[in-house]
Structures are given as C-alpha cells and as structure tokens.
Amino acid sequence: MTSRQRPEAVDGTRTPETLSGADIDYPVDVDRPHETAEDYSLTELLAVSAAHEIENGELAFIGVGMSLISGILAKHTRSPDCQLVTESGYVGSRPPGVVQSISDTVLGVDALFASNQFQIFTDNQRGLFDVGIIGAGQIDRYGNTNSTVVTGSDGTYDHPKVRLPGSGGSNDIMTSCGRSVVMMRQDERAFTTDLDYRTAPGHLDGGDARERAGFRGDGPSAVITDMAIFRFDDDGEMVLSATHPGVDVDDVRAEVQWDLQVADDVSTTPEPTRGELAVLRAIDPTDTVLRGSDYIYEVGFEEWSERVMEQWKTFQDTQ
Amino acid sequence: MTPLDHGAVAGESFPDADGVASGSPTGSRSRRDKTTDLETAIDRYVPDGASVAFGGMGGRDPEAAAREIVRQGKSGLTVLDDARTTLFDIMVGAGCVDRYVGSWVGTSLISQGHNVRNAVENDVPHHLEMRDVSNFGSSLMFLAGAMDVPFVPTRSMLETDIPEHNPDIEVVEDPLGSGDDLALVPAATPDVAVIHVQRADRLGNAQIWGNVVNDHLKARAADHVVVTCEEVVPTETIQRHPELTKIPFYAVDAVVEVPFGSHPWHCYGYYYADLPFYREYGQRSRDREDFLDWLDEWVVPHDEYLERVGADRLATLEQMEAQINDLPPVDGGEEGSR
Numbered sequence: 020m021t022s023r024q025r026p027e028a029v030d031g032t033r034t035p036e037t038l039s040g041a042d043i044d045y046p047v048d049v050d051r052p053h054e055t056a057e058d059y060s061l062t063e064l065l066a067v068s069a070a071h072e073i074e075n076g077e078l079a080f081i082g083v084g085m086s087l088i089s090g091i092l093a094k095h096t097r098s099p100d101c102q103l104v105t106e107s108g109y110v111g112s113r114p115p116g117v118v119q120s121i122s123d124t125v126l127g128v129d130a131l132f133a134s135n136q137f138q139i140f141t142d143n144q145r146g147l148f149d150v151g152i153i154g155a156g157q158i159d160r161y162g163n164t165n166s167t168v169v170t171g172s173d174g175t176y177d178h179p180k181v182r183l184p185g186s187g188g189s190n191d192i193m194t195s196c197g198r199s200v201v202m203m204r205q206d207e208r209a210f211t212t213d214l215d216y217r218t219a220p221g222h223l224d225g226g227d228a229r230e231r232a233g234f235r236g237d238g239p240s241a242v243i244t245d246m247a248i249f250r251f252d253d254d255g256e257m258v259l260s261a262t263h264p265g266v267d268v269d270d271v272r273a274e275v276q277w278d279l280q281v282a283d284d285v286s287t288t289p290e291p292t293r294g295e296l297a298v299l300r301a302i303d304p305t306d307t308v309l310r311g312s313d314y315i316y317e318v319g320f321e322e323w324s325e326r327v328m329e330q331w332k333t334f335q336d337t338q
Numbered sequence: 339m340t341p342l343d344h345g346a347v348a349g350e351s352f353p354d355a356d357g358v359a360s361g362s363p364t365g366s367r368s369r370r371d372k373t374t375d376l377e378t379a380i381d382r383y384v385p386d387g388a389s390v391a392f393g394g395m396g397g398r399d400p401e402a403a404a405r406e407i408v409r410q411g412k413s414g415l416t417v418l419d420d421a422r423t424t425l426f427d428i429m430v431g432a433g434c435v436d437r438y439v440g441s442w443v444g445t446s447l448i449s450q451g452h453n454v455r456n457a458v459e460n461d462v463p464h465h466l467e468m469r470d471v472s473n474f475g476s477s478l479m480f481l482a483g484a485m486d487v488p489f490v491p492t493r494s495m496l497e498t499d500i501p502e503h504n505p506d507i508e509v510v511e512d513p514l515g516s517g518d519d520l521a522l523v524p525a526a527t528p529d530v531a532v533i534h535v536q537r538a539d540r541l542g543n544a545q546i547w548g549n550v551v552n553d554h555l556k557a558r559a560a561d562h563v564v565v566t567c568e569e570v571v572p573t574e575t576i577q578r579h580p581e582l583t584k585i586p587f588y589a590v591d592a593v594v595e596v597p598f599g600s601h602p603w604h605c606y607g608y609y610y611a612d613l614p615f616y617r618e619y620g621q622r623s624r625d626r627e628d629f630l631d632w633l634d635e636w637v638v639p640h641d642e643y644l645e646r647v648g649a650d651r652l653a654t655l656e657q658m659e660a661q662i663n664d665l666p667p668v669d670g671g672e673e674g675s676r
C-alpha cells in the first residue's frame with residue numbers, strides 16, 4: 020500500500036495548538052466570555068460540541084446546517100487556523116453568517132480555493148482532509164449510517180416508508196476522510212441493530228474490517244446526539260462517553276436498541292461558554308440553523324434582508 | 339453494464355440552427371451565434387423522455403429553465419444529477435420526471451423535498467424511480483461521460499448498500515493486482531445539460547465565478563448543452579479573462595440570456611438567495627392542492643415571474659450579494675464589476 024501513504028510534512032512545522040480558556044479571542048463583545056453560559060438551548064450545545072471536534076489547523080469537511088455552523092464557530096473560537104472544506108468546491112471560507120445551502124455565496128468570502136465537486140472529493144479520497152462532519156437518520160453499533168430510506172416493516176428501497184435525502188457526501192467522507200463525526204437525533208428507532216440501508220461505512224462489522232476494505236479514512240470517531248456523545252473502542256464499537264447536563268446514562272440506554280457499552284468514566288458534556296454562545300447567536304441572527312424559535316418561518320423579506328446585511332456588516336467590521 | 343443514457347431520445351439527432359445534424363457533438367457547435375430565447379431552447383433540446391442534467395447546486399441552479407420545462411408540460415424525463423433542490427422538487431410535483439439518478443434530494447436547510455417524498459412514497463403524481471450514488475459517484479459518472487469511457491473506478495460506495503440497489507454500479511477487484519476492491523461508476527451521458535452561468539458570449543463561451551460544482555463535466559458528458567446566463571457579453575470581454583471560461587463554445591448548443599435565472603437561489607457576484615421565497619415554496623409544497631396553486635402562480639414566462647417577485651426585492655438581493663462578493667473588474671475598471 021505504499022502508493023497510498025499520506026504525504027508527511029518534511030520541514031518540521033508543527034500543527035498549531037487548539038486554544039482553550041483565556042487564550043480564545045472571541046470576535047464579539049461579551050462580558051466574561053470564558054465563563055460558562057447561564058442558559059443555552061440543546062441545539063446550541065450540539066453546535067458547540069461539534070465545534071470542539073475540530074482541532075486547530077485541521078481541514079474540516081463540512082455540510083450545510085449544524086455542521087457548518089459548528090465549523091464557523093470553531094474557526095472563530097478554539098481553532099482559528101482550521102480551514103473549512105465544502106463539497107460544492109470551496110476551501111478556506113470565512114462565511115460572515117450562516118450558510119443556507121452548499122453553494123451559498125457567503126462561502127466565497129475569504130475563500131482560498133473555489134473549485135468543483137470532482138476536485139474536492141478527489142482530494143478527499145487522496146486523504147488530504149482531516150475531519151468530516153455528517154448527519155444521518157439511522158446508525159448501528161459500529162457507526163454505519165443510513166441517510167437514504169426508512170423501509171419500515173413492509174416497505175422497500177423502491178417504495179420506502181420514508182425517503183430520506185440520500186448520501187450526499189456522507190458516504191465519501193465516511194470512506195476516506197481522516198475521521199468522521201456523526202450528528203443525529205437520539206431515538207430508539209434510529210440507534211438500531213439493523214439498518215434499513217447502509218449509506219455510509221462506519222467500522223463495518225468491527226475489527227480490522229475497514230483496513231481490509233482498503234479505506235484510507237479511520238471512520239467515525241464520535242457521534243453527537245441531543246442526549247449524549249459517543250466514541251468508539253478499538254474494535255470499532257460505539258461507547259457512551261458523555262451525557263448532556265440533566266441526562267442520565269439510563270435515559271440514553273433507553274434510546275438504543277443494543278446493549279450499549281458505557282465508559283467507566285462517563286462524563287458530562289462541557290457546557291458552552293458565554294463567548295461561544297455569543298458567537299453562535301451572532302452568526303445566526305435570523306435563527307435559521309439554531310431554530311430556538313419559529314422566527315425564520317415567519318419573518319418577512321424586508322426584515323430578513325436587513326438583519327442579514329446588518330449582521331454581515333458587524334462581522335466584516337471585525338475582520 | 340451500460341452507460342446511464344436512459345433517455346428515450348438517445349442517439350436521435352436534433353436539427354440545429356445551421357442545419358447540421360448533431361447526433362455527434364461536433365459540427366453543430368461551430369463558432370456561430372447560438373443565442374435564442376428560453377422557450378425555444380427548452381422546446382428544442384428537452385423533448386419528452388429526455389435525460390437531463392442541471393447545473394449549480396443550491397446556488398447558480400437553472401431555476402428559470404426548469405420552470406420553463408414545467409410550463410411546457412414536459413414528461414417522462416430522467417434526471418441524471420448530483421444534489422438537487424427546489425427545481426427538481428417542482429418538476430417532480432408537476433409530473434415531469436420518471437426517474438432520478440443522483441446523490442441527494444431535498445429543498446433546503448429549512449424544508450424537505452415534499453414532492454420527491456410524495457412521489458417515491460405515495461406515487462403522487464406518479465412513482466419516481468430512484469437510483470442512488472454518492473456525491474463523488476455523481477462527479478465520476480459525469481467524468482466518465484466526459485471522457486467517453488464506460489466507467490471510472492472509486493473507493494467510495496464500497497461495503498454499503500448503494501451498489502446493491504443501483505445495479506449500474508459494479509464492484510470488482512483491481513485488475514492490475516493491488517487486491518483492492520473498486521466500485522465502477524458507469525458513464526452518464528445525458529441528452530442535454532442545462533446550466534446557468536454568470537455570463538457567456540453569443541458563441542457559448544460560458545464563464546463562471548465562484549464554485550463550479552460538476553458543471554464543467556456535465557457540459558462535456560451531455561450530447562447537447564443549453565447555457566442560460568445573467569448576461570450575454572461580447573466575445574472580447576470573454577477574451578480578457580479566458581481562465582473564467584469553464585464551458586467552451588465547442589461544448590454548447592444554445593445560449594439564452596436569463597437575468598435572475600437562478601432566483602430564488604444565489605448567483606455568485608450577482609444576487610443573494612431569497613430565503614423567504616423558497617421558505618414559502620417549502621411550506622406550500624407540503625400539501626398537494628397548495629402546491630398546484632403555487633405552480634399556477636409561479637410557473638409563468640420568466641419576465642412575468644420577475645415582475646411578480648418585484649423589482650425592489652430583486653434589487654435588494656443584488657445589494658446583499660454586493661455586500662459580500664464583488665466580481666473582479668474585467669476591463670481595467672471600464673466595465674466595472676460586471
């Protein structure tokens with residue numbers, strides 16, 4: 020497999036360290052930014068948790084929605100030197116606000132590279148990207164995911180109970196990206212022993228299955244849900260690693276079909292800081308992604324456009 | 339394994355403006371004035387039963403061209419594509435599409451593809467047959483088509499159900515002996531690719547700013563290419579920045595000037611996406627009757643569509659885009675940012 024080894028740095032340069040505590044320079048005005056936030060929503064906790072999966076200096080392959088807002092948050096807080104990669108062709112963007120779609124023109128802002136989908140996935144298959152964040156409808160104990168069809172008891176692929184959007188880039192990211200993070204809803208029907216369809220490869224059936232399949236990427240390293248954070252053991256099986264504040268291990272177990280492994284030192288998910296929350300709310304002033312309210316479903320055109328432009332300006336002034 | 343050329347009109351020749359039959363791409367695509375209007379271009383190049391690929395991807399999508407396909411009542415289409423949003427959902431709901439080969443269907447961050455779900459799950463208005471590939475798979479099917487080879491291999495899609503349910507994808511062991519399995523993605527050769535760009539000249543040299551998605555490959559894989567653009571510009575303007583020409587004249591059959599041709603999505607350097615507009619589509623496409631009303635209201639000739647959206651609203655979308663992205667000056671400043 021010598022032809023598939025990842026090129027290594029030859030000049031001895033080191034990856035910049037991920038920032039923490041008082042080293043983080045928040046780009047918004049907020050008092051006591053390093054202290055724990057007093058109130059935050061579940062989606063805000065998820066966005067912050069996903070942002071913590073992106074280390075400084077990494078190339079982070081992200082999609083629309085929660086994963087992109089997490090990427091933008093990471094870039095403005097702990098990992099200022101990470102670079103965002105999107106499947107539509109952009110690398111290195113510093114979007115001034117939330118991204119509505121994968122070719123959103125805000126991705127053109129400060130981009131280092133505006134290319135095409137073929138090139139981005141070729142680079143992904145070559146192993147040039149460090150971490151990818153995907154979503155899924157179902158997952159099994161080895162982190163294999165389904166985002167294609169829910170067949171239910173009497174449905175089929177051609178006539179499913181629920182037609183989901185499909186792979187998008189999730190298959191390609193889970194196959195070849197350095198490691199992958201899956202974000203999804205914690206639900207007993209979703210954490211299943213029997214996927215209705217395998218869209219993206221996790222640790223397959225465990226052990227060295229990925230290596231035997233010739234996959235370059237290490238597969239899923241974390242699963243982040245609305246209740247907990249999971250990691251994977253050496254055999255590629257999911258292990259409960261942390262529960263969100265107020266959630267018990269048994270609450271999580273009840274939403275998993277298999278006999279869930281639980282870490283000895285299961286922790287509580289770190290709460291967002293005031294600074295992180297302020298950044299999140301600043302980049303989503305119309306509540307398009309965080310969705311703590313129905314605002315985005317009700318706001319009129321004039322007000323929407325004014326708020327978006329005003330928020331872009333605030334961001335642009337800090338650049 | 340056969341190339342994914344499922345259209346009923348495969349191999350059929352279209353007479354072109356200069357009278358040259360164009361079963362082969364050459365000949366008809368000579369250096370000639372290819373400008374026409376949207377109605378004529380869609381009527382000529384998108385016959386019933388055709389296989390079609392669309393450009394853009396949640397940005398620079400050829401929305402106006404797709405609405406024209408619906409307005410002309412096209413049927414039996416196969417859409418060979420990557421990720422598709424509103425234009426596909428509208429065409430499916432209107433009954434234009436029988437089959438989709440691609441990687442992702444939905445409408446946006448704030449809405450599902452209600453018509454796609456209704457067609458696949460409930461056969462309304464009729465069944466939509468789905469053939470899934472991954473995103474890289476969709477790029478590669480157009481690469482294979484553009485290379486005129488039967489397939490391109492990849493490591494994507496191995497060990498999953500994608501090849502199980504898409505019989506056009508074969509998994510083989512590397513014939514050169516590495517021992518690795520590879521998924522062979524068959525060539526997609528759509529009858530026509532419909533692509534919206536920022537600007538083109540009359541010959542069909544199409545220039546794109548920002549990301550290209552798979553458009554350069556789709557244009558070369560397709561038998562025919564319809565380019566819609568924000569502006570038709572003189573060839574001299576193209577010549578000042580030839581590096582921006584992502585689709586050259588020899589791959590293009592028709593050029594149509596369609597300002598705001600991607601609304602409600604973005605067109606980099608020209609206008610931002612109209613979220614409240616496509617949010618309304620998402621809400622009104624939940625219910626069949628509401629969706630049919632939406633069609634009546636919005637599937638109209640493009641100039642009428644723009645009047646209904648309103649000049650002030652369109653100007654605001656231009657202003658939004660101008661705040662974040664400027665097109666680089668193309669003529670020492672004389673032509674400004676456009």
